[in-house]
Amino acid sequence: MRVDLGNALSDVATPGLSREALDELDERVADAHERIQRGRDESEHGYAALNLPDTANPDAIRRAVEPFADAEAVLTVGIGGSALGAATLARALPSETDAFFLDNVDPEHVTRLLDSLPLADTAVNVVSRSGTTAETLANFLVVREAMDDAGVDWTDRTFVTTGEEGNLRRLAETEDLPALAVPDGVPGRFSVLSTVGLACAAIQGHDIDAILRGAGDEADRLAGSLYDSPAYAYGAASYALEERGAAVNAMMPYAESLETFAEWFAQLWAESLGKDGRGQTPARALGATDQHSQLQLYRAGPHDKMVTLVRPEERADRDIPHTDLDGLSYLGGSSLGDLLDAEFEATEASLAAAGQPNVRVEIDRIDERSLGELLYGMEAACVLYGELAGVKTFTQPAVEWGKKAARGLLGGGDFEEADAVAEKTTLTVE
Numbered sequence: 236m237r238v239d240l241g242n243a244l245s246d247v248a249t250p251g252l253s254r255e256a257l258d259e260l261d262e263r264v265a266d267a268h269e270r271i272q273r274g275r276d277e278s279e280h281g282y283a284a285l286n287l288p289d290t291a292n293p294d295a296i297r298r299a300v301e302p303f304a305d306a307e308a309v310l311t312v313g314i315g316g317s318a319l320g321a322a323t324l325a326r327a328l329p330s331e332t333d334a335f336f337l338d339n340v341d342p343e344h345v346t347r348l349l350d351s352l353p354l355a356d357t358a359v360n361v362v363s364r365s366g367t368t369a370e371t372l373a374n375f376l377v378v379r380e381a382m383d384d385a386g387v388d389w390t391d392r393t394f395v396t397t398g399e400e401g402n403l404r405r406l407a408e409t410e411d412l413p414a415l416a417v418p419d420g421v422p423g424r425f426s427v428l429s430t431v432g433l434a435c436a437a438i439q440g441h442d443i444d445a446i447l448r449g450a451g452d453e454a455d456r457l458a459g460s461l462y463d464s465p466a467y468a469y470g471a472a473s474y475a476l477e478e479r480g481a482a483v484n485a486m487m488p489y490a491e492s493l494e495t496f497a498e499w500f501a502q503l504w505a506e507s508l509g510k511d512g513r514g515q516t517p518a519r520a521l522g523a524t525d526q527h528s529q530l531q532l533y534r535a536g537p538h539d540k541m542v543t544l545v546r547p548e549e550r551a552d553r554d555i556p557h558t559d560l561d562g563l564s565y566l567g568g569s570s571l572g573d574l575l576d577a578e579f580e581a582t583e584a585s586l587a588a589a590g591q592p593n594v595r596v597e598i599d600r601i602d603e604r605s606l607g608e609l610l611y612g613m614e615a616a617c618v619l620y621g622e623l624a625g626v627k628t629f630t631q632p633a634v635e636w637g638k639k640a641a642r643g644l645l646g647g648g649d650f651e652e653a654d655a656v657a658e659k660t661t662l663t664v665e
């Protein structure tokens with residue numbers, strides 16, 4: 236992964252970072268790196284995720300999914316960090332085995348998806364670190380029933396990925412389902428390089444060793460200076476830009492297959508860093524499509540954001556056919572890839588010309604190894620940002636508040652958070 240901070244410098248952009256400010260920040264990066272290293276050495280909660288390139292066991296994952304090697308499709312039932320990592324890999328990498336995700340309880344969507352799946356040839360991976368998430372367990376009960384109704388023995392087609400305790404673990408034991416363990420100390424949004432993200436990829440036939448190798452390469456680049464580590468350069472610059480007013484981070488990959496990566500990034504950034512009245516709101520954009528919509532705001536709107544432009548340096552290309560139509564001949568002889576690259580560079584320049592800070596992130600190509608670098612790099616960037624901001628990167632009390640309120644409403648326990656629902660202020664206009 237390569238990170239170019241040139242367009243985030245104060246001689247280009249406002250807010251922007253002076254070279255002196257970066258040098259001062261670099262001293263804090265050195266301390267934060269030491270803290271991160273200590274956390275990794277002691278496998279502390281959260282920091283342990285940065286050790287996954289070494290601690291994940293790809294052989295065990297492959298063995299566990301062996302019985303599902305012939306599946307036509309794999310259905311992941313999970314939500315948040317228990318779905319987005321696997322979905323990012325599945326959307327980025329082509330496979331003959333289709334991957335589907337049930338990460339919402341919208342009944343129309345669930346019914347439509349289940350009606351369309353070849354249930355007898357679908358491997359179902361129920362993923363929940365806590366083993367208690369209502370949406371995931373409810374969806375699983377619905378999937379089970381759909382399989383029963385279709386005359387499919389769901390116990391043959393299902394495995395679970397979960398922690399040592401919780402309802403899902405108990406269910407796996409009762410039904411004798413194969414179960415993969417979620418490693419200790421790895422929060423959901425940092426779990427893509429563990430069993431949670433890699434089981435689906437393994438069923439799809441992806442090279443999960445290469446994903447971990449790429450992540451390991453990025454881990455090796457973590458160092459006590461932002462000038463030596465692309466991940467830290469990104470994390471430190473995002474933090475410093477936020478301090479100077481960039482309250483929004485628009486993640487804009489220039490690759491259709493990285494669209495879900497922006498969703499994964501949004502959870503990582505929002506849930507880890509949105510604390511104590513601080514944080515950077517992640518916005519999701521896709522190049523070149525959103526040049527024709529959101530870019531107007533990014534260039535001409537308030538200077539309250541940074542734009543992160545991500546692209547692979549190489550990609551399979553497709554020529555644009557020649558034409559002698561007036562005004563279109565400039566396109567012929569070039570390729571869709573050339574056009575996309577030109578759009579990328581034009582957007583970058585147009586933001587810079589308007590003084591809007593933007594950062595370029597490049598990977599070699601969209602393959603297992605480079606995705607490993609990108610995902611690990613963003614996780615390390617997030618952890619560094621959290622250290623610099625002094626927030627508890629690995630907790631999510633605000634999310635849990637809502638979970639308890641919903642559970643209380645459904646009669647799943649006595650939660651004072653549910654009382655707030657009855658106290659809602661209304662001002663209805665009909």
Ligand SMILES: O=P(O)(O)OC[C@H]1O[C@H](O)[C@H](O)[C@@H](O)[C@@H]1O
Pocket residue numbers: 314315316317362363364365366367368371423424506631634635
């Ligand atoms: O894996 P689970 O325990 O089911 O959790 C799934 C998701 O639930 C919560 O909302 C957490 O805040 C997320 O970080 C987590 O990824």
